[in-house]
Amino acid sequence: MSVVLLAEDDPAIAVPLSRALQREGYTVQVIEDGPSTLSTAASGGIDLLVLDLGLPGMDGLEVCRRLRAQGRGLPVLMLTARTDEVDFVVGLDAGADDYVAKPFRLAELMARIRALLRRGAPETLEASGVRLDLTARRVLVNEHEVQLANKEYELLRVLMQHAGQVVTREEILEEVWPESDRKGSKTLDMHISWLRRKLSDSNGRLDETRIATVRGVGFRFNAD
Structure with missing residues (x-):
């Protein structure tokens, strides 16, 4: 912020x-x-x-x-x-x-x-082995490029801009889904699941170490 x-x-x-x-x-x-x-x-x-x-x-x-x-x-x-x-x-x-x-x-x-x-904003965001190139809209996980849909990318950007901090569901929905008719917790949860899967290891397991759920509040992208 x-x-x-x-x-x-x-x-x-x-x-x-x-x-x-x-x-x-x-x-x-x-x-x-x-x-x-x-x-x-x-x-x-x-x-x-x-x-x-x-x-x-x-x-x-x-x-x-x-x-x-x-x-x-x-x-x-x-x-x-x-x-x-x-x-x-x-x-x-x-x-x-x-x-x-x-x-x-x-x-x-x-x-x-x-x-x-x-x-004055940085051109790249980097945390936990994930690098987000804001200019080129590229995402690299441990130096391997990952393809994200537009909303997945925007969701990751918001979380990484506040790496180490809790971002509330309301803040995420307002930033990523400003269109009021498309906001909803189910939409957010679905995109979090997709994003975790794309950031996952080679076994395809959901990556909950990078994106942590803070129950009743929102999500945190761990900085370490």
């Missing part, structure tokens, strides 16, 4: 934007001043910084400059009430990856956030 740091001192913007990000499935931290934003972003564990230009204590431009000077490469999306093209250029020169002027349309902002997070 991606972690978004939202640096915004106006509650009228921070509160609804934080809620929208949480509805998208992101973990959100809200900070209202520049120095605390810099400290939190520099400490690591943040996947994206949504940075207001007019923060108290230290403005967004200076926060971004200092992060880049420290070698921090996390994506930065700046928010500003300024609309002058010169201000946009200054923000990008300070190291911002994208720039959105207030007032903004929420749908556009969320699309830009998703794009920045995809840009």
